[in-house]
Amino acid sequence: MTEEATRYDASHIQVLEGWEAVRKRPGMYIGSTGERGLNQLVFEAADRAVNETLARGSGSIDITLMPDGGVCVADDGPGVPPDEPEGANGPGLEALLTRMQAGAGPGGRHDVMLGFCGVGPAGVNALSRRMTAEVRRDGVRWVQEYARGVAVTPPTEAGAANGSGTTLAFWPDADIFGTAECSFDGLAERFRELAFLNQGLEVSLTDRRGPGEPLSARFRFPGGVRDFAVFLDSHMPEPAPADIIAFEHEDPRMAGVMEVAFRWCGSHEERVRSFANSRPTEGGTHELGFRDGVVAAVTAYARQQQSSAATDPGLGADRIGAGLTAVVSVKLDRPEFVGPTRGVLGNSEVRDCVGQAVQDHLGRWLKEQQGRAAAVIDRIVQGASRN
The missing domain is CATH 3.30.230.10 (Ribosomal Protein S5; domain 2)
Known part of the structure; x- marks a missing residue:
């Protein structure tokens, strides 16, 4: 073996950050690229909504598994600030969907970490071929589109809003996950647990992927x-x-x-x-x-x-x-x-x-x-x- 072949220095080190790191080693962030990993994507997408609901003391989250393989996570909170890096409710929309928070974990007794290591919606965005975000805030509806972790449009006003909240829809990248699918039962088990353990939380889960009537479950347990x-x-x-x-x-x-x-x-x-x-x-x-x-x-x-x-x-x-x-x-x-x-x-x-x-x-x-x-x-x- 030649000296050139065995030499190793700083020039050989590849530094990956943000969405590039997640796409290169997805298993490090969501556990797998199969069913388990796809379930983790749903949990990561719902993480902010769950914690925001618990901070308010009550609220609802709706999760829909769509026929085309996409997943929609909607909440009735105040809405993520759409046009600023940081707002009173935390990161603005683009910061939320592009800045990695891996390993942050719960910050107190009222915080819940749903995902594998806490990458949040930014990790979901990085592993999705497409993500759309809708914010309903202060009477205005905002929309933004992403592709594989990168914004392809700015936050754009799209008319008047009814109520408030945030909706994230994402389509997992088939280049990473192949033909794997989310498990309705696996998602239901975890969201049921959360509703039992947090009396103010209400979660609805709907599966529209099948040919017949959609499967649906609603979790809310006042008795804790x-x-x-x-x-x-x-x-x-x-x-x-x-x-x-x-x-x-x-x-x-x-x-x-x-x-x-x-x-x-x-x-x-x-x-x-x-x-x-x-x-x-x-x-x-x-x-x-x-x-x-x-x-x-x-x-x-x-x-x-x-x-x-x-x-x-x-x-x-x-x-x-x-x-x-x-x-x-x-x-x-x-x-x-x-x-x-x-x-x-x-x-x-x-x-x-x-x-x-x-x-x-x-x-x-x-x-x-x-x-x-x-x-x-x-x-x-x-x-x-x-x-």
Whole structure:
């Protein structure tokens, strides 16, 4: 091998920025160039609208999968400022659709990151052969067109507007995604979760790609995590008891708020779903705290009732969790995740905060609901004896 072939210096380094970087390595930004990646495009396109709706406290977002392969995301917010780099509601339209925000992540307890790494609408624009933007603001309708991340027209006034809001329509680039398609079920699952975890959010999802009647779903749950727990039990062959223990509690020690709902049902399967800042987690300090609190409350109650469960060495979290359905959601000002995928919550103070709150609320329920409490303890003891 010659010296020229092995020489490597700064001249060999290729620096890619913005839309060029996303198009060159799309998997780094949306996870894949298949179905999963296309679903992520929808989440990234909806990210701003969801967070804006949560900041206002209420609002609706409509997502339509169109027959020609395009996706339309519309909201009823104040509308993105169309003709300025930065506005009172954040970046102006062209800045929003061309400036990459990769890795920014949630900025507080009320912020949600929907996408893979937070590239937002600019990443969607870069990976779309075409994107159109419509803004309805201050009685005026504005439109702008893009192609593969680059503006081909300026924001242009297009007449009077009815109401306010922003609509983004995009067509994923077939050169990148081939024949892959979005999954209606995959999108519905995530938007349903968001609506459960954020009571002011309303999301409508419509699929017009098929030859027959369009598929549609609307997600809005005033009961929040309580409704989520009911939903998790809805497919169980045995009906669950009516009682759900649910509470919301803010704790300044963890700089955030927790929302918890749980109950025991007829199955021996455990269904515990945990979330941090509306992001699904695979465990962490919030989930550990929940289990600590349940074990402490059940053990303390059994001891007060002089039940054999209090001294049974086999009654750990796994035994007490048999048949338990739970949703544990925390929203923190400064969430800390373990690892780059943000799947495990690491805030150490959260464990004690959630554990104490769960122990207090469950302990109170056990005292007030003597008959149901006895049934729960009996189930746990019988389940342990069978194991």
